[in-house]
Amino acid sequence: MGYTAGDTILDDEYNLFVTSSSDPYGYNHFAGLGSGEYGLNQSSIASVSAGETISASNWNALFTGLDNIANHTNTSITSTSVSAGDTIAIKSALVTDLANLAAAVAAGSTGATAITTGVAAGTSTNSTTWNSTSTIERSVTFADNATMRSFFNAGGYIGADPGISGSTDGDKDTVFSELAAAVGNLNIKAHSTQRTGTGETETSLASSTGFHDLTTSYTSLIVLTSDNGADYGSNTIEIQAKLDAAPATATVLTIKMISTDGAGDETYDPSNPAGVPVNPNLAPAMVLSLIENHPNDTEGLASAIRVSSNAQVSNSP
Helix, strand or coil, rough: CCCCCCCCCCCHHHHHHHHHCCCCCCHHHHHCCCCCCCCCCCCCCCCCCCCCCCCCHHHHHHHHHHHHHHHHHHHCCCCCCCCCCCCCCCCCHHHHHHHHHHHHHHHHCCCCCCCCEEEEEEECCCCCEEEEEEEEEEEECCCCCCHHHHHCCCCCCEEEEEEEEEECHHHHHHHHHHHHHHCCCCCCCCCEEECCCCCCEEEECCCCHHHCCCCCCCCCEEEEEEECHHHHHCCCEEEEECCCCCCCCEEEEEEEEEEECCCCCCCCCCCCCCCCCCCCCCCCCCEEEEEEEECCCCCCCCCCCCEEEEEEEECCC
C-alpha cells in the first residue's frame, strides 16, 4: 500500500485495500472473517479482476464498509464516498483509516458503545449449604469460531456474577455475601478482565488477561479473600476461565467459581478469641450467573453477535 496522491489507481493496489491479510491490513481482514484478534465476521467486499476498471461503486462499497466499522468502534476516519465520473485520486487518508480501524478491532473495540448489556446467560445454585469447598462451572457456546472471535473483537464480553442463595443467618453467610458483592461482575473481554465490585482483599486479578489469552486449561482471573481476618480471613472466592480450544478455533468458554470455607467446621471454645459460634454455621449455597453483553447492530454491524447457548458443566455440592 505504498500509494500516494497522483498515482494511477491499479486493480492490484485497490485489492490490497480490500483483501490484504498482512500489515497494513485490508478491510476484509479486520471486518470480515479475519483471524485471531482481527475479524468482525461482516460481509467481505469483492476484489476486482486484473485489468478491470475500478468504478465509483467499488470505492463506495469500501467506504461504506469503513463507515460502518468506524461507527461501531467509534473511530474517527476521513475517507469519503465518490460519484460516477469523478476523477479518482488516492483518498489521502485511506491507508491511515484502514490502519486505525484495524487497530481498534485488534484492541477489542474498546470504544464501542453499541453493546447490549445484562442479558442472562444461565444460573447455577448449589443444592445445599456446605463446608470446605463449593465449585460451580458454567459454559457459553457460540455457533462457530468466527462468531466467538467477532463477539469479543467487536467489544462483547461475558460477565461472571457470584452470589449466595437463601437468607443470611450467620457469619459465614455474611462473609460469602460480602465476597460475592465485592467481586461484582467479573467481565471477561477481548484482552482484559475487569471487576466491577470493590472491597475485601484482592489477592489476585488477571486484569490483562482476556479471551485471546485463554487456553484449554483453567486460568485464574480473580481471587478475593475475606477481610474478616479474625474469624474468616481464609475464606475466598476464585473465578477461573478456559476455552475448549485455542482462541483461533474455540467455540466454548467455561467459567468456574471456587468458593473456599477456610474456617472449616470449627467447634466452640470459650477461650477462643475468635469467638466461633457454639454451632458453627455452614457456608451458604453459592450462585454463579453468567451475563452476556453482546455487540448489537445499532451503529454499523450487520446484525447482533450473540451467544448460541449456555449450560451447567458441574455443581458441587
